[in-house]
Amino acid sequence: MWNYTDKVMEHFKNPKNVGEIKDADAVGEVGSIVCGDALKLTLKIDPQSHKIIDAKFKTFGCASAIASSSALTEMIKGKTLEEASKITNQNIAEYLGGLPDEKMHCSVMGMEALEAAIDNYNTKKGGKRIIGEQEKIICKCFNVSEKTILKAIELNNLKTVDEVTHFTKAGGGCGQCKGEIEKILKDFWASKIKMNFSDMTVVEKIKIIEKILNDDINPKLKADGGFLELVDIDNNKIKVKFLGACSVCKSADTTFKEVVEKELKSKINGDIEIVLV
Amino acid sequence: MKKIYYFDNNATTRVHDEVKKEMEPFFTKLYGNPSSMHFFGGQVQKYVDESRKKISLLLGCLPEEIIFTSCGTESDSTAIYSALKVNPDKKHIITSAVEHPAVINLCKHLETQGYSVTYLNVNEDGMIDINDLKSAIRPDTAVVSIMWANNETGVIFPVEEIADICHEKGVLFHTDAVQAAGKIDIDLSKNKIDMLSISGHKLHSPKGIGVLFVRKGVKFAPFLLGGHQERGRRAGTENVPYIVGLGKASEIALANMQKENDYVRKLREKLERGLVEKIPNTRINGLKSPRLPNTLSISFGFVEGESIIMLLSEKGICASTGSACSSGSLEPSHVLMAMKIPFTHAQGTVRFSLSIYNTEEEVDYILKVMPDVIKRLREISAFNDETPQFENAKDIHH
Numbered sequence: 001m002w003n004y005t006d007k008v009m010e011h012f013k014n015p016k017n018v019g020e021i022k023d024a025d026a027v028g029e030v031g032s033i034v035c036g037d038a039l040k041l042t043l044k045i046d047p048q049s050h051k052i053i054d055a056k057f058k059t060f061g062c063a064s065a066i067a068s069s070s071a072l073t074e075m076i077k078g079k080t081l082e083e084a085s086k087i088t089n090q091n092i093a094e095y096l097g098g099l100p101d102e103k104m105h106c107s108v109m110g111m112e113a114l115e116a117a118i119d120n121y122n123t124k125k126g127g128k129r130i131i132g133e134q135e136k137i138i139c140k141c142f143n144v145s146e147k148t149i150l151k152a153i154e155l156n157n158l159k160t161v162d163e164v165t166h167f168t169k170a171g172g173g174c175g176q177c178k179g180e181i182e183k184i185l186k187d188f189w190a191s192k193i194k195m196n197f198s199d200m201t202v203v204e205k206i207k208i209i210e211k212i213l214n215d216d217i218n219p220k221l222k223a224d225g226g227f228l229e230l231v232d233i234d235n236n237k238i239k240v241k242f243l244g245a246c247s248v249c250k251s252a253d254t255t256f257k258e259v260v261e262k263e264l265k266s267k268i269n270g271d272i273e274i275v276l277v
Numbered sequence: 278m279k280k281i282y283y284f285d286n287n288a289t290t291r292v293h294d295e296v297k298k299e300m301e302p303f304f305t306k307l308y309g310n311p312s313s314m315h316f317f318g319g320q321v322q323k324y325v326d327e328s329r330k331k332i333s334l335l336l337g338c339l340p341e342e343i344i345f346t347s348c349g350t351e352s353d354s355t356a357i358y359s360a361l362k363v364n365p366d367k368k369h370i371i372t373s374a375v376e377h378p379a380v381i382n383l384c385k386h387l388e389t390q391g392y393s394v395t396y397l398n399v400n401e402d403g404m405i406d407i408n409d410l411k412s413a414i415r416p417d418t419a420v421v422s423i424m425w426a427n428n429e430t431g432v433i434f435p436v437e438e439i440a441d442i443c444h445e446k447g448v449l450f451h452t453d454a455v456q457a458a459g460k461i462d463i464d465l466s467k468n469k470i471d472m473l474s475i476s477g478h479k480l481h482s483p484k485g486i487g488v489l490f491v492r493k494g495v496k497f498a499p500f501l502l503g504g505h506q507e508r509g510r511r512a513g514t515e516n517v518p519y520i521v522g523l524g525k526a527s528e529i530a531l532a533n534m535q536k537e538n539d540y541v542r543k544l545r546e547k548l549e550r551g552l553v554e555k556i557p558n559t560r561i562n563g564l565k566s567p568r569l570p571n572t573l574s575i576s577f578g579f580v581e582g583e584s585i586i587m588l589l590s591e592k593g594i595c596a597s598t599g600s601a602c603s604s605g606s607l608e609p610s611h612v613l614m615a616m617k618i619p620f621t622h623a624q625g626t627v628r629f630s631l632s633i634y635n636t637e638e639e640v641d642y643i644l645k646v647m648p649d650v651i652k653r654l655r656e657i658s659a660f661n662d663e664t665p666q667f668e669n670a671k672d673i674h675h
Binding site for chain 1: 582587588658659660
């Protein structure tokens with residue numbers, strides 16, 4: 001039995017804004033009956049102020065899908081499209097006092113329907129979230145694109161395949177795409193570090209380097225009785241020092257090139273300079 | 278406290294008052310270990326023996342063919358692992374696509390351990406084809422495991438016929454009879470089933486006790502190793518109170534089976550007829566197959582099962598769903614998928630499973646509440662009969 005909050009139960013039992021606006025200015029549709037949940041969002045928008053005057057939904061899905069849809073409509077009414085477009089799945093979940101982990105995908109569905117509706121209004125093209133050629137489908141069971149997965153990872157700070165499944169349903173069917181999701185996660189977080197290294201504070205830089213030393217480099221050196229220590233950081237220049245057996249080892253140079261430089265450059269980025277002191 | 282309308286008896290059942298009473302002395306008075314040499318423990322042994330006798334009468338087997346286990350799942354695992362151990366050169370297993378997770382997930386695991394598994398398909402009424410079984414048996418088939426009755430749909434499989442086929446081909450046959458025991462007249466003296474599993478809490482005794490029947494003469498390898506309990510076939514101190522409880526529950530089930538089945542069937546039929554009459558666009562799953570008298574699997578088009586269960590639960594009604602969202606998995610149940618029930622309906626499936634404790638008033642209450650629950654959810658639903666992409670879905674019966 002799910003541990004739904006009172007707010008979820010309230011929005012499930014007495015959902016707000018059920019229905020379909022007949023002459024809607026924007027329509028957003030996500031999901032399908034095969035996927036187990038689907039949401040059709042219709043909006044009435046003031047042409048001058050771009051404010052959402054009215055919002056209605058129709059949802060096929062479980063209690064938390066219905067509650068998330070109801071919450072979404074309440075949250076966006078009266079907001080401008082600009083303001084509404086900033087609403088994330090986290091905001092929807094927070095509005096409901098939280099959702100069980102396994103049900104977070106319901107809040108993501110709400111966010112996606114809103115995105116699709118805003119797209120529809122801006123482009124006047126299609127009301128459905130169109131997954132075209134440019135969007136690579138990762139999970140074929142639930143038709144989840146790479147874009148959706150990446151967005152969920154970024155917004156919700158997801159680290160494991162199970163988390164991605166909870167938030168997007170990807171991998172929750174036959175499970176064949178789990179390897180691919182794992183790779184997306186790994187690449188995403190690797191690129192995250194690469195992108196931001198030069199913008200990081202010194203403390204952030206130290207933490208990341210220490211983590212790579214502890215997790216990836218020192219376990220390899222430990223077998224030979226040595227280890228590597230971080231000495232200093234100067235912009236993109238990282239100063240390190242061999243200790244233990246490494247400090248007297250003849251092949252320390254090779255180890256430095258083959259292990260230390262390789263690991264740090266691949267994990268952080270190619271532009272950093274590593275200096276042995 | 279609000280009244281509970283308990284229609285989830287395939288999940289678990291209420292312990293019978295007489296069963297509870299029969300068990301009580303074994304917690305604080307007769308608490309000895311039956312393996313002990315002294316009189317205090319030794320006197321308990323005869324109650325274990327008596328219980329074994331009572332269960333053997335329910336199953337139509339010999340008392341010594343009964344092994345006590347901790348649950349249905351343990352019985353299933355023990356049976357299948359035993360069959361594989363006594364046939365070390367045979368690496369093939371046959372089961373059905375609609376087995377309980379206790380069997381199907383074990384088989385999936387065994388596939389990663391060098392075994393190959395054939396999952397027999399079912400038709401849209403949830404029934405397997407005996408000819409599929411015949412052609413699936415290979416010289417290296419170690420065991421066939423097919424349930425006696427399905428937990429979700431109540432569909433009853435022809436396990437006695439299957440046992441004959443397996444016997445003829447020299448292949449061991451195991452059946453998970455967890456849902457069948459107490460509801461179907463089981464007489465193991467008249468068929469060739471080699472191994473059979475039952476679970477106590479499905480027939481009004483407590484959770485935590487199961488039985489594995491192993492026919493005399495069938496080669497057996499124990500799953501749990503340790504002490505000499507159960508004549509070396511299942512180590513671990515006997516769960517005496519629960520064994521006694523299951524004995525009593527079996528005695529009651531045997532004495533009342535016909536009467537209870539007639540009673541429960543009448544209620545089920547009233548519920549089934551009433552729901553189909555009052556609510557448009559429904560589908561009874563397994564309708565054309567023989568079914569357990571207590572089980573009703575019914576699908577409601579264009580609504581999702583968890584929301585149905587949650588709204589029913591608000592009204593005090595306990596049922597279960599074959600749909601995904603309630604269980605944490607994301608896909609509809611493997612049973613409904615194997616039956617190729619259209620997605621429009623599979624997602625909105627509810628299982629009502631009855632017992633002797635249900636009454637006609639309770640059925641009337643469900644019939645009163647249910648149409649409104651479905652109507653409300655259909656008003657919210659993004660789909661309906663008119664949704665263009667579902668034109669093909671209209672030829673569903675009912």
